[in-house]
Amino acid sequence: MSRLRSFAAAAKPFALGMGAVVIVWQAIVWSKVKPTSQIPSPAMVADALGGLWSDGVLLSSVWNSLHRGVLGFLMSILIATPLGLAVAMVRGVRSFVRPVLSALQQLPSVSWVPISIVLFGTTSTTVYAIILLGAVPSIANSLVSGVDLIPPTQWRAASMLGLGGLRSVRRVVLPAAMPGYLTGLEQGWAFAWRSLMAAELIASTGDLGSGLGNILTVGRNSQDMSLMLAGVALVLACGLLVEKAGFSPLRRRVLSSRGLAVV
Amino acid sequence: MSTVSVSNLSKIFNEGKANQVGALVDVSLSIEKGEFVSLIGPSGCGKSTLLRLIANLLEPTSGDIVVAGKSAKQSRLDQDYGMAFQQAGLFDWRTVTKNIELPLELKGWDKTKREARSREMLDLVKLPEFADHFPWQLSGGMQQRVAIARALAAHPPLLLMDEPFGALDEMTREHMQAELLSICAATGTTVVFVTHSIPEAVYLSNRVVVMSPRPGRITKIVDVNLDGHCNETTRERPEFFAAITAVREALRASGSHGHTGVGVEDR
Secondary structure: OHHHHHHHHHHHHHHHHHHHHHHHHHHHHHHOOOOOOOOOOHHHHHHHHHHHHHHOHHHHHHHHHHHHHHHHHHHHHHHHHHHHHHHHHOHHHHHHHHHHHHHHHHOOHHHHHHHHHHHHOOOHHHHHHHHHHHHHHHHHHHHHHHHHOOOHHHHHHHHHOOOOHHHHHHHHHHHHHHHHHHHHHHHHHHHHHHHHHHHHHHOOOOOOOOOHHHHHHHHHHOOOHHHHHHHHHHHHHHHHHHHHHHHHHHHHHHHHHOOOOOO | OOOEEEEEEEEEEOOOOOOOEEEEEEEEEEEOOOOEEEEEOOOOOOHHHHHHHHOOOOOOOEEEEEEOOEEHHHHHHOOOEEEEOOOOOOOOOOOHHHHHHHHHHHOOOOHHHHHHHHHHHHHHOOOHHHOOOOHHHOOHHHHHHHHHHHHHHOOOOEEEEEOOOOOOOHHHHHHHHHHHHHHHHHHOOEEEEEOOEHHHHHHHOOEEEEEEOOOOEEEEEEEOOOOOOOOOOHHHOHHHHHHHHHHHHHHHHHOOOOOOOOOOEOO
């Protein structure tokens, strides 16, 4: 019960905020600044969502995008974690890989989409390549910063226990760098999700199963503003779902066991 | 065979630069099995540096270190010693129990054995009710006791301690000193102990190594002969005061700058 109550307490400000957005939105529609074909009312968008639901498109699109995003994100973790550790702990690797990672991190991964399409076609390989290029540098870089911030007393305690190299990674380095690493994972997910949406928007044909990006493309092609806004709402909801159900509890657990403030 | 053997050891920090410091110059010392040796001297005399060289947390500039018949590095990797510092250096994400169990985990002890030993250690440092707390939930002195428990947990043949009781209150400090001596007596542990308290050094040690700074070197080794170390009345006996006087005079004689034993406490 207390968990339910704390969820309700956390959900209340969110519901109030969203409610305010809907009210302002409805007010704009009533003021008739633009016709409803350009700014549809909340009810019209809800209708469009209902239509997607009854067609079965809603669930399949959410599933297609979400499982692609999550799978791509997990692949990014598997690549970025050893990479970040190697950069952080091996001086020779650090000197030449770190600049490349930093450069890649500031490059929007969407800019790889055309190249990827030429190389791999409009296949899932393209989608995953874009996700990896977006998420890997960000996760790896955060892990490097996390390792750099481990206090000297912890390194000393590890080495006096005879821990060095790979053995120290599991018991000391990763747990000690966990707060920074976790921030990197959240950021990495944000990058993965953005990259996926961009890839789905640009590479919306071919043998790719249709995802949320396709709802937006179909909406654009048919000039259906309600459908596009319904698509945006779904993209937003999926992002929130992963944040609230995945990262928030994880972050709370990691930070509170370390005596760090929980926000 | 001596447990720790140090010969012609030198450690120069920032060698060849403007801020070069001769932390230790040509130090030789041999510590026998079961011996309790304290290193004492004013700040900057290299006592902590010497301890860290033995622990292989630092590499010497020149000279040899043999620990338990092996190179210092090998004996660090083999966990031949337990170590405690001024700062507790506990792992924040592990509970008190899990911190104490870590060296045992690394040695491959099974769960039941680990739990039994960590309970034993928590009783020893008088923190049994804090087993499942995290380090940041404890006071500085309590964290220090956990660190000592971790250093002792595997009953290592060699203990390296760098002012481990500095942060403790006087009563706990005396209790820990007595406990440390009884553990050593029971297990035959060899101890190298850095302190800046003369009475602490005398109470604990078979030999007190007096060091002086600029450059760091050993100036005198005082033999302490207090039979029946673990005795409550030790601190009140004339031999105890005689040994304190001997160490104080050695510190005064080695004082490289006007004052007597700068940085050395007299409590």
